[in-house]
Structure formats: C-alpha cells, structure tokens
Amino acid sequence: MISSMQTSRWNAILIPVLAVILGLIVGGLLMLLMGYNPIVGYSSVFQGIFGNMYFMGETLRAVTPLIFAGLAVAFAFRTGLFNIGVEGQFIIGQLAAAWVGAFWTLPTGLHAAVAILVAMIASGLYGGFAGWLKARLGVHEVITTIMLNYVALFAANWTIRTYLIGASERSKDILPSASLQAQWLSDLFEGARINWGLLLALIFALVCYWLLMKTTTGYELRAVGFNPHAAEYAGMNVSKNIFLSMLISGALAGIGGATDVLGVNGNMAISAGFTGIGFDGIAVALIGNNNPFGVIFGALLFGGLSFGADNMQRVEGIPTESIQIVISMVIYFVAAASVVNWLLGKFRRRQGVSQK
Amino acid sequence: MNAKKVMGLAVTSVMAASLVAGCGTSNNKADNNTQGGTTGGKKMTIAMVTDVGGIHDNSFNQSANEGLDRASKDLGIEKKVAESKRAEDYTPNLNSFVKGGNTDLTWGIGFLMADDIKKVALANPNSKLAIIDSDLSGDIPKNVEAVTFNENEGSFLMGVLAAKMSKTHKVGFVGGVKFALIEKFEYGFKAGVKAVDPTAQVTAVYADAFDKPDKGKLLASQLYQQGDDIIFHAAGATGDGVFAEAKERGAGYWVIGVDRDQYDLAPKNTLSSMVKRVDNAVYDVAKDLQAGKFEGGTVRTFSLKDGGVDYAPTTKNNTPQDVITLMDDYKKKIIDGSIKVPATADEFNNFK
Numbered sequence: 001m002i003s004s005m006q007t008s009r010w011n012a013i014l015i016p017v018l019a020v021i022l023g024l025i026v027g028g029l030l031m032l033l034m035g036y037n038p039i040v041g042y043s044s045v046f047q048g049i050f051g052n053m054y055f056m057g058e059t060l061r062a063v064t065p066l067i068f069a070g071l072a073v074a075f076a077f078r079t080g081l082f083n084i085g086v087e088g089q090f091i092i093g094q095l096a097a098a099w100v101g102a103f104w105t106l107p108t109g110l111h112a113a114v115a116i117l118v119a120m121i122a123s124g125l126y127g128g129f130a131g132w133l134k135a136r137l138g139v140h141e142v143i144t145t146i147m148l149n150y151v152a153l154f155a156a157n158w159t160i161r162t163y164l165i166g167a168s169e170r171s172k173d174i175l176p177s178a179s180l181q182a183q184w185l186s187d188l189f190e191g192a193r194i195n196w197g198l199l200l201a202l203i204f205a206l207v208c209y210w211l212l213m214k215t216t217t218g219y220e221l222r223a224v225g226f227n228p229h230a231a232e233y234a235g236m237n238v239s240k241n242i243f244l245s246m247l248i249s250g251a252l253a254g255i256g257g258a259t260d261v262l263g264v265n266g267n268m269a270i271s272a273g274f275t276g277i278g279f280d281g282i283a284v285a286l287i288g289n290n291n292p293f294g295v296i297f298g299a300l301l302f303g304g305l306s307f308g309a310d311n312m313q314r315v316e317g318i319p320t321e322s323i324q325i326v327i328s329m330v331i332y333f334v335a336a337a338s339v340v341n342w343l344l345g346k347f348r349r350r351q352g353v354s355q356k
Numbered sequence: 357m358n359a360k361k362v363m364g365l366a367v368t369s370v371m372a373a374s375l376v377a378g379c380g381t382s383n384n385k386a387d388n389n390t391q392g393g394t395t396g397g398k399k400m401t402i403a404m405v406t407d408v409g410g411i412h413d414n415s416f417n418q419s420a421n422e423g424l425d426r427a428s429k430d431l432g433i434e435k436k437v438a439e440s441k442r443a444e445d446y447t448p449n450l451n452s453f454v455k456g457g458n459t460d461l462t463w464g465i466g467f468l469m470a471d472d473i474k475k476v477a478l479a480n481p482n483s484k485l486a487i488i489d490s491d492l493s494g495d496i497p498k499n500v501e502a503v504t505f506n507e508n509e510g511s512f513l514m515g516v517l518a519a520k521m522s523k524t525h526k527v528g529f530v531g532g533v534k535f536a537l538i539e540k541f542e543y544g545f546k547a548g549v550k551a552v553d554p555t556a557q558v559t560a561v562y563a564d565a566f567d568k569p570d571k572g573k574l575l576a577s578q579l580y581q582q583g584d585d586i587i588f589h590a591a592g593a594t595g596d597g598v599f600a601e602a603k604e605r606g607a608g609y610w611v612i613g614v615d616r617d618q619y620d621l622a623p624k625n626t627l628s629s630m631v632k633r634v635d636n637a638v639y640d641v642a643k644d645l646q647a648g649k650f651e652g653g654t655v656r657t658f659s660l661k662d663g664g665v666d667y668a669p670t671t672k673n674n675t676p677q678d679v680i681t682l683m684d685d686y687k688k689k690i691i692d693g694s695i696k697v698p699a700t701a702d703e704f705n706n707f708k
Contacts, residue, residue, distance in 0.1 A: 054455065060449045154564060158478050161534070167493055169535050170468055191479060193447070264444060269468065272533045273408070275442060310445060314403075314438045314452055 011341065012289050018344075019287075019333035036318045044225065045323065048311025049304050055311070057167075057192025061264060063303035064194075066088070066322030067201035068256025068294035069281025070288055071208050072249045077139075078212055079245035080225035085130055085145025087278025088152030089250040092126045093119040093257025095156045097140045098268040099164060101174030101261060111177040112262055116200075119258035120251040126152065127250015128243055135239035141246065148165075148273065157270045170269040180263035197259030201296075204252060208292040211248075221245050253278065283331050304325060400460045401454040402427065402642055403436040405446060407466035409566065410439045413546035415615045416488060416634045417590045420465045423638030430639075431646055446472040454483040461486060461645055463567040463638065465535055473500060484650055486641055488632030488634055489537060489545075502655045503637050507537070508699040509690050510630040510665030511588070513683045514612050515548015515558075517628055517667070518586040520679045521610065525556045528579035530598055532566040532591035536700070541614070541630070543704040544697050550707065551686070559584060563594045572597025580609055586627065596621065610674075612668045617668035628671035633664050661691045 028038035049059050069086050076083035083089075096243040100115035100242050130148055133139040166172035180196040224233040224241040232238045256277070261268050288294030309323030404424060406417040421437065428435045436459065440451040453459045454476055462483065464473045467490035477485050477497040486501040493614045496502050518527040529545055531538045546558050559579060563571045572594040579587055580601065585608060589595035595614060602609040602625040611622060613629030639657055644650065658664020671680060689695045698704040 009653075054451065055448070062444065157533075157564065168467060168490070170471075191451075260444075268445060270533065270535070271443075272564070306441070307445075307448070310438055310441070310449060311452065314436060314449065317437070320439060320441070345365075 011099055011293070011344070012291070014344070015077035015341065016287055016289065016294070016297070016334055019330050022327050022333045023330035026329045027322060030325050031318065031322050034319075034322060035283040036295070036322070040316055041312050041318050041322065043180045044315045044318075045305065045308040047216050048308035051311070052190065053188070054190040054192050055308075057186075057189025057194040058191075059110075059304050059307045060198055061192060061194045062307040063299045064263070065196045065256045065260050066284050066299035066303045067205060067296055068252055068259070069277050070284030070299050071201075071205060071292060072252040072256070072278075073281045073285035074288060074290040074292065074295050075208055075212070075252060076127075076245050076249035078225050079221045079241060080228065081131070081134070081141050081242065081245055081249070083127065083130075083145055083246065083249045084142055084282070085127060085148050085278070086249070086253045086281045087274050087276075088145065088149035089123040089127045090257040090260075090275065091124040091149075091152040091156050092250075092277045093158060093254030094261045094268045095152075095257075096122040096254065097178075097258035097261040098160070098171040098174065101178035102164065102166075102172040102267070104178075105175070106177060108177040111175065112180055112196075115178050115262055116255055116258045119254040121254075123257065124247045124251035125256025127253065128247035130250075131243040131246025134246070135242040145252070148226045149278070153271065153274060156268070160268060160270050164268075166267060170267045173267050174262060174313060177261055179266065180259055193264050195259070195262040195263030200255065200259060204255065205296050208252070212292070215246070253281075282325070286331060287334050301330070360429045364385055370664055386591070389466060399432065399673070400642075400646060401434040401436060402457055402461045402463070402645070403438070403459045404463035404465055404638075405449040405453070405469065406437070406439045407468050408440055408442060409466070409592065411437060413592060414596070415566075416632065417465050419616060419632070419634035420488060420638045422462065423635030424463075424642070425642070426635065427639050427642040431642060433642055433646070443468065443493060447476060449484070449525060450476045454480045454485070454677075460484065461641070461650075463488065464616075464618050465634075467535075484645075484652065488637065496653050496655065498653045500653070501641060501651050503641070504655055504657050505632050505634075505637075505664050506540075506659035506697070506699075507590075507630070507632060507665060508540040508547075508697045509660045510632065510667070511541045511544030511590075512548035512551075512690065512695075513660075513667050513687060514588050514630050515545040515550070516552050516681060516683050516686050517548075517671075517675065518545070518588060518610075518612065519549040519552035519556050520675075520682060521627060521675065522556060522586050523608075524583045524585050526582070526584045527556060528576075528584035528587040529558060529560040530572060530575050530579070530587055530589040530591050530595065530596055531560065531562040533564055538562075538590050539701065540699045541588075543699060545588050546704055547698050547707050550684070551561075552682075563591055566592035567595055568594050569597035569600065573601045576601035576611075576643060580605060580683045586610040586612065588630075590630075599625070612652065615618045617670055619668060619673065621668035623673070626670070627674050629668040631668050633658065633666075659691075660687055 024157050031038040031041050072086045096119040097115045100118045130141050130144040133144050134141045160171045164171035220236050224238050228238050284298040287298035303328055309320045312318045313320050357604050410419045411421040412415050424435045427433050438447055440446055453462045462485045464487045470490040470492050473485055473487045474492055477500045484499050488503050491502050491504055542560050549556050549558050561575050576587055576598040587598050589598045599611050599621040602611045603622045610627045611625055612627050615632050618629045619626045698707045
C-alpha cells in the first residue's frame with residue numbers, strides 16, 4: 001500500500017507528464033481536423049529542437065528567460081500572490097541592463113555582474129512596489145501588476161527614445177565588457193546565441209529552492225501563502241512577507257530581462273507590444289507546479305515546443321497556431337489536474353480490484 | 357465505458373486517422389510537383405520571415421505574402437514562410453532557411469529585422485537575402501538586396517487630398533509607433549497639407565501600438581471631437597479602430613487608409629488609401645532572380661514614379677474629380693523632382 005504522502009509526490013510528476021501526452025493527442029487530433037498529418041508535424045517539431053546543434057542552442061536560448069519568468073511567478077505564488085507583473089518587471093530588467101551595459105564603463109565580467117545587479121534591484125523595487133501597495137493599502141496585486149506592465153512598457157519605450165537611442169529604433173549596443181555571450185559556447189552550438197544566462201537560470205532555480213525550503217524566511221513566506229491569518233496569529237509579519245515576496249519575484253524577472261539584453265540581443269528595441277515572456281512564465285510555473293525544479297522542466301517543455309513549432313511552419317507549412325493549441329491543451333490539463341487525478345484514481349482503483 | 361478504454365480508443369483513433377491523413381498529404385505533394393512550373397529542371401525556392409505582425413497583419417507582411425503567392429502562381433517558385441512570434445525568433449528563422457541550403461532567396465519583412473539580416477548575411481556569404489523597409493543604414497552586405505519605399509511621397513498626396521477636402525481646416529494623423537519609418541508618413545502628409553492650405557492645422561498622435569484597434573478608435577474619437585474631419589492613419593491594425601470610429605459617427609467623418617486599399621473597411625467614410633506595393637516589390641525581385649539578376653549590396657527604392665507607392669484606385673468613389681486632378685498635378689511635380697517631399701521633422705521644418 002502506497003502512503004498518501006508518496007502518492008501526492010508521485011502525482012506531482014505524473015500529472016504534468018500525463019497532461020503533456022493528453023495535450024499532444026488532442027493537438028494531433030486538431031492537426032488532423034485542419035488537414036495536416038500530426039506525425040509529420042510532430043517530427044518536424046522534434047527536428048526543430050534536436051535537429052542540429054544550432055537548433056538545440058537556440059532552444060536553450062529561448063528557454064532561459066522562461067525559467068526566470070517561471071521562477072518569478074512561482075515564487076510569488078508560494079506566498080499566495082499572483083504576480084501578473086512579471087512581464088513589466090522583465091522589461092524594467094531589460095531597460096536597466098541596457099542602460100548599465102551601454103553607458104557605464106567597468107572591467108569585463110564585473111560590468112555584466114553590475115548590470116545584472118542593477119536590473120535585479122530595479123525590477124525588485126518595481127515588483128516590491130506592487131507588494132507594498134497590497135500590504136499597506138490592500139490593493140489587489142493582480143490589478144496593480146497588470147497596470148504596472150503597461151507603465152513599464154511605455155516608460156521603457158520613452159526612456160530608450162529619449163536617453164538610450166542607438167541605431168534603428170533600439171538602445172545603444174552594450175559594451176563587449178558587459179556581454180554574457182561566450183564565443184566558444186556559441187561556436188559549440190554552431191553560432192546559436194546560447195549564453196551564460198542559462199547557467200544563471202539554473203543557479204537561481206537552486207537559490208529559490210534553498211530560500212523557500214531551507215530558510216526561516218522561506219518558511220514564513222510559504223506560511224503566509226498557506227494561510228495569512230494563521231501566519232499572523234503565529235506572530236509572523238504578513239505585510240513584510242508580502243512585500244518581500246514581490247521584491248524577490250520582481251528581482252528574478254529582472255535578471256531574466258538582463259540576461260536577454262546582455263546575452264542575446266545586446267540592446268533593447270523600442271517595442272510596440274509586450275514580449276510575452278512574463279505571461280508565458282505563468283504557464284511555465286503552472287506546469288512546474290510552482291516548484292523551482294518543476295519550473296525548469298516547464299520552461300524546457302514550453303520553450304522547446306514553442307521554438308520547435310516554428311520549424312513545422314518553415315518545413316511543412318503547418319501554421320504554428322496548432323502547436324499553440326497543443327501548449328494550451330497541456331496547460332489546460334495541468335490546470336484541470338483534478339480531471340487527470342480522477343482518471344488516475346479510476347485507473348488505480350481498477351488495478352487494485354483486479355489484483356485482488 | 358471506463359477511462360482506460362476511452363484512452364485506448366483515443367490513441368488508436370489518432371493513429372488510424374494520421375495514417376489516412378498521411379496518404380492525403382503525400383497525394384497533395386505529388387500534385388504540387390506536377391503542377392508547379394519549373395525552370396531549368398530545378399524549382400526556385402523563396403522564403404520569407406515575417407516580423408511579429410504575422411501574415412494576416414492587414415499590412416506589409418500580408419502584402420509581401422500576397423506577392424510571393426503571386427510569384428508562386430505565375431513564376432512557379434516554391435514559397436516558404438516563417439512567422440516570428442517575437443523579436444528573438446528572427447535570427448533562427450532566417451538561419452534555418454539560409455543554412456538549410458535549399459533556399460534561393462530569403463526575405464526579412466520589416467526594418468526590425470535589419471540587424472539580424474546583416475549578421476546572418478555576413479555569416480553566410482553564399483546565400484542571398486533581401487529586406488523590406490530598411491537600407492541597413494547604408495552598409496549593405498554584397499548578398500543582401502535592400503528594398504525601401506518613398507512613403508513620404510504617397511503621404512504627401514494624401515495631405516493634398518485632406519487639405520482640399522477638409523471643411524474645418526483641421527486634419528489628423530494617427531501613427532502606430534513613433535519610428536522613423538512612420539514619421540515618413542507623418543511629415544509627408546503634413547507637407548502635403550501645408551502645400552495646399554498653409555493655415556490648416558494638422559494634429560499628429562501616436563498609439564504606441566500597431567495591434568490595438570481600441571486605442572486607434574479612442575484617438576480617432578479625440579481627433580474628431582476637437583474638430584478634425586479627416587484622419588490619415590499609418591498604424592497597421594490599430595488603424596482599424598479609426599475606421600470603426602468614423603463609421604459610427606457617419607457622414608462627414610473621413611479616413612484615409614494605408615498600405616493597401618482599405619476602402620472596404622468603411623466605404624462611406626474612406627476618402628482614399630496610400631497604397632504601398634510591397635507585393636509588387638517582392639514579386640519583381642523574384643522575377644529578376646529567376647532571370648538571373650540579383651542586385652546585392654544595393655538599395656532598391658520604390659516610389660511614386662514606378663507605382664511602388666500611390667493613391668488607391670477607389671479614391672474616385674468619394675473624391676471629386678478636380679481634387680484628383682490636383683493630386684495628379686502634384687504627383688507629376690514630385691516625379692519630375694520639382695517638389696522634394698520631406699521625410700523627417702528637420703526636412704519638414706525647412707520645407708518651403
């Protein structure tokens with residue numbers, strides 16, 4: 001007999017995996033309805049991810065910011081906060097890194113570190129502001145963070161246009177000393193823009209896990225998430241923890257933005273719309289069950305499918321919308337974990353019966 | 357029926373169905389091969405990478421796609437498309453066509469791709485690339501053909517039209533994002549107005565988005581409210597909102613469309629559209645390429661002279677003939693060089 005503790009841990013892994021399989025099946029059916037062959041479609045997605053070193057490197061490049069965004073969402077969620085503002089905090093991080101990277105002069109390496117640090121602080125404060133509004137004035141974080149996304153987008157556009165402008169509607173290129181790219185790494189992946197950001201993402205996933213699970217601060221943050229009233233009764237400062245959680249969440253998003261500028265583009269473009277990374281982060285956190293390691297898995301899955309799907313259109317002419325549907329179905333099945341749970345329960349019970 | 361059976365059924369039905377579909381697609385492919393025209397035995401392949409707008413953007417991506425469709429029908433080229441979801445996808449999308457080696461020409465649609473095109477072109481000197489709406493700051497690799505349009509010239513004619521038709525002597529401009537490219541529309545338009553009616557007032561506003569019709573509608577409403585009776589937009593899908601607002605207000609509120617003939621969006625409220633024939637440019641380059649001609653390292657500019665920009669043929673539906681005649685007069689003057697249309701704020705301030 002499996003203990004219920006073990007079952008729930010096992011389910012945490014099994015449910016996303018099952019959701020992926022169910023998502024792929026439903027997506028395949030939809031491709032059929034649209035008149036495309038799902039086997040051809042999925043194999044070109046597979047080629048688009050693992051086909052050659054270049055695609056693998058670019059997939060990892062696409063996954064990197066998603067890990068940060070996923071961590072940011074998951075971290076706030078553990079304190080019971082729904083940080084929809086990761087998008088805006090990501091943009092603030094990009095902006096801060098673009099500024100420090102292009103306009104400060106520092107030695108190689110240190111420059112990149114300082115740029116990331118400044119991005120962390122800026123985005124942390126930006127996220128923390130929403131946390132403060134919630135803690136002090138009781139304004140719901142969903143409302144404030146959504147609005148702050150727009151503030152970040154338009155403020156960033158204005159700042160680039162007014163102060164940071166370089167060639168063709170983007171900020172001045174960062175100095176080589178601030179770059180997170182490594183020539184040998186890029187050469188290894190046939191010129192893909194994979195960079196040190198990936199390593200940072202993995203390190204910060206570990207840091208998040210440690211912070212949440214192994215420290216008193218993390219314990220308090222989670223306690224507030226489980227039940228703020230009980231946490232307060234136990235003598236914890238709920239307001240402080242809400243602020244702190246949003247601060248850290250924002251900082252994580254900011255590093256993501258910084259690595260995007262310092263590692264991939266080398267500048268920040270004036271943008272007509274959101275990057276979408278912050279919003280994808282919500283899905284990544286959901287797939288990852290708000291666990292830092294789960295987030296890595298979620299980002300690999302989400303980023304991989306999303307990036308590989310482009311190959312489907314390039315090679316077979318299948319619209320990428322179909323893979324968006326697959327991803328949506330995966331998210332749907334994860335969100336509707338109870339459905340999967342119920343299916344699993346039925347399955348297990350039947351097995352139990354037949355064993356007797 | 358229990359869960360296990362349902363799952364089993366689902367899996368088998370997918371597999372069975374995909375077998376059927378497999379046959380279907382392979383048949384289609386065979387058909388294509390027999391139909392498609394071939395030149396010298398080998399079919400030419402032209403690929404295009406859209407910017408984040410995608411091929412249904414009602415604007416230049418869509419237009420480029422139409423041009424390639426026409427090329428594949430008339431010239432028998434094979435077309436491949438990649439729609440970019442975000443700016444980071446430009447390079448991998450371009451690279452996968454270029455490095456695949458089966459593509460004769462790869463288009464990057466939109467100036468946002470300028471850096472990516474340049475980098476990919478330099479890393480793959482044996483491939484051919486082309487870009488719409490950018491001269492790559494004048495530094496064009498040998499294997500890239502840059503295509504630009506004199507949008508300011510077409511916009512000038514719209515300014516002439518607006519100044520002539522406005523009853524309130526106040527007209528408006530709604531831009532997408534304040535990029536240098538969109539400013540070409542703004543200052544061309546302003547210059548056209550100034551040339552005809554120096555006292556007329558032009559209000560230019562920007563939506564900071566190409567994909568927000570609601571914002572376009574709001575801005576249009578503000579402009580109409582302050583007495584503007586004609587609005588020229590250069591805002592992609594944001595401009596759809598301008599049409600919606602004019603339609604709601606009814607007669608006397610006019611819109612001038614952009615990029616393609618937008619008359620059908622509001623037939624009673626559309627004066628004209630400043631058409632930009634990205635499709636023609638894409639088609640022409642394909643035709644040249646098939647004839648063995650490729651103007652790498654240069655900028656090819658489409659203007660009023662060659663019909664690369666112009667007013668839409670539907671202009672006559674709501675515009676009196678004398679105004680169209682006046683537009684044609686200015687058109688001649690622009691073509692023969694006696695009017696030089698400004699493209700930037702500085703040039704506009706020095707205009708006449």
